[in-house]
């Protein structure tokens with residue numbers, strides 16, 4: 022039920038407080054809460070205190086849950102707390118669980134930042150650049166700003182909120198899954214739907230709502246031959262070489278056109294229906310954006326719709342590398358004794374990771390047998406996660422769509438993503454409620470010079486927040 | 500012409516002086532003349548002084564040739580001198596050019612040595628273990644011991660000697676080739692034949708003479724796609740992946756049974772004639788030795804003769820690794836933007852490296868075109884060296900064979916090797932004289948616990964000298 026008058030007051034308050042929100046974000050960015058750095062663990066905890074102070078100021082009830090300790094770089098470290106919060110408990114309102122994370126990935130000026138990463142910079146265009154600005158400090162503070170704006174405007178907050186902010190997302194989310202499953206019918210028992218702001222828009226002008234993610238099955242394939250590395254001059258031509266076998270075997274995985282060759286793997290892919298096809302047709306996405314993103318013109322498909330479909334709703338297989346072979350620059354005439362090829366399959370609805378694992382193992386063993394090699398094959402699935410898909414017609418999506426439309430004067434894109442955000446699946450499996458991904462980061466972040474490519478993590482990091490958009494993602498259309 | 504009485508005196512003197520020879524070798528081993536270590540360059544130079552002192556003592560005329568400087572690890576370093584020596588100039592005697600090297604590879608106790616590598620250890624069995632003992636300080640000092648023994652026994656040295664001892668063999672032999680070509684008709688102009696002691700016996704009881712080496716053509720094959728590494732979740736399925744292309748392409752190089760598939764490459768291989776076949780039949784080599792050497796039973800061929808033929812006289816192709824892909828332990832779902840596959844072909848008589856390069860480039864480009872990928876291929880030949888083969892019936896070989904037979908009471912094996920010893924080819928090309936490889940290291944060094952596998956260099960290092968054999972390789976049968 023939209024109260025137009027209340028909303029206008031809300032928007033006005035948000036408008037008036039922009040500078041405060043920016044200063045607040047600047048404070049948060051300045052805390053280098055890097056969860057993968059032993060030396061920065063205290064800063065992660067400091068960041069949790071910074072947040073809970075704000076919770077107190079805003080009257081949000083909270084518990085900072087201790088989830089034990091872990092070993093990192095041979096040091097035992099206490100895990101940062103998972104902050105659970107409750108704001109409002111009106112039985113006549115819906116209860117939305119909001120998830121986000123207050124830790125960040127490492128960042129050094131030398132990595133390619135245009136300004137010091139923990140010293141937030143505002144560009145003439147109003148972009149706020151700093152580590153964590155969009156992933157994920159900006160989005161989580163956005164919710165807190167929205168609460169504050171409602172309070173300042175003296176209007177009622179339209180929903181009850183349950184909050185779950187963790188400090189280990191960039192480092193494996195240790196302790197989170199257990200907590201979510203444990204609290205599913207306790208702390209989270211009244212939750213009606215979930216909202217996560219930790220991904221990105223598809224384009225540059227239109228926000229989006231994300232309703233699907235691909236899953237993954239990751240494999241290590243070891244081929245063992247001689248007991249030690251050999252010199253190729255002395256032994257080349259006389260022994261079955263694990264590298265030769267691996268190249269033959271992996272050449273059977275996928276075509277250069279991306280078609281997976283593993284028998285049966287494509288059989289369960291959900292068919293594309295008309296309703297889904299309509300979604301693709303309205304998306305804001307262009308080939309030139311795609312070419313900018315990949316910094317080349319080596320696209321397999323010629324239409325934008327196919328590109329998005331093959332990214333989001335069809336499986337893909339990528340070979341990542343080989344462990345145990347020569348990998349440095351230069352040249353070494355070694356004949357590696359044991360090599361481990363690594364590849365992964367991005368899986369989609371309705372593929373079952375277990376069945377994929379069986380098909381992969383059978384196929385690789387069959388193909389290896391055909392090689393007639395005396396070497397030994399070992400196939401191991403390292404981890405797997407099923408794909409996630411939500412109903413984009415659920416009221417959770419409708420509310421978010423309406424809110425976006427009021428603020429941005431356009432309907433949001435309905436998108437999926439090719440990668441996985443594991444917590445999404447956890448919330449859906451534990452709570453059995455609709456989960457909505459409501460991204461705040463603009464899609465062009467990784468299309469502009471502001472890209473930060475974090476080689477260690479292998480993840481595109483975008484850390485730019487457009488100031489005018491910064492805290493209006495919660496039009497609270499619920 | 501063999502003077503039996505003189506020979507007996509020589510053998511007796513050698514016998515009586517064994518302990519002195521061992522102490523002399525111990526002194527040489529104690530100088531860590533590691534040519535690839537900036538910190539050890541002074542020791543390499545010190546080793547050259549140690550040798551020239553011995554030259555002076557023995558009345559060998561010499562020149563320590565300055566061959567300039569080079570850059571190593573960003574430091575400009577003077578190259579160690581190449582020692583040229585002349586012993587005797589009787590126009591009625593043959594002149595033999597003896598080559599060896601006084602530098603060594605790095606060695607640390609942690610690398611797997613049974614005792615401190617620069618502190619020579621004598622085992623109860625009379626084996627002398629130390630870095631450089633057999634590669635190549637033992638062999639070069641052997642020649643000097645032989646000169647000394649002739650002097651002590653007061654018998655005439657049977658040949659004139661030209662000596663060429665370098666200090667950069669383990670680090671690319673910088674400056675050597677130029678010097679050999681420059682001196683071919685100057686310092687080396689009277690040379691009748693060349694003798695190099697820098698390889699190993701085939702077996703454990705019979706010495707061998709080596710008359711052939713495979714050559715090599717080494718390739719870097721770069722496949723470039725996106726402008727930067729991509730996340731496989733976001734981009735998998737939408738772009739042509741350089742890794743996929745590389746696996747398809749390299750699967751076309753060689754079968755798991757070692758058959759090279761590159762069109763035309765096998766055409767020029769010298770046919771196996773009966774005389775050559777006879778050589779293989781008399782060799783001391785067993786499958787169990789081979790299995791010990793490779794520490795597995797992954798041999799392609801089932802007979803000893805085939806194993807040696809495929810090691811020595813047939814080409815082979817080995818894939819060494821990939822630069823630019825994920826190579827660490829663990830897992831990274833990266834989609835590498837540019838990968839460089841590395842392989843090499845061991846070439847044999849009568850293959851021409853130039854023609855092989857052309858065939859490889861054409862074949863890879865043709866096969867890549869078939870893949871239908873938008874990625875870019877670049878094939879580069881890093882270096883190539885033709886195979887070397889000498890006439891094993893030349894008087895140089897006959898003399899060595901007779902000398903070995905007198906000392907060891909058995910005819911030496913006639914062997915070839917699968918790897919390359921570049922200086923062999925240089926001497927043959929520059930001097931146009933017969934070159935003989937007369938190895939001193941026992942073949943079982945890398946079949947026993949005394950193996951030292953130097954991972955950094957990718958080379959089997961055997962550093963054991965059997966004391967009783969240590970300096971009799973120069974029976975001087977010439």
Ligand SMILES: [Zn+2]
Nearest residue numbers: 156157190219
């Ligand atoms: Zn995030």
Ligand SMILES: [Zn+2]
Nearest residue numbers: 126156191480
């Ligand atoms: Zn992140």
Ligand SMILES: [Zn+2]
Nearest residue numbers: 634635668697
């Ligand atoms: Zn050597």
Ligand SMILES: [Zn+2]
Nearest residue numbers: 604634669958
């Ligand atoms: Zn060596």
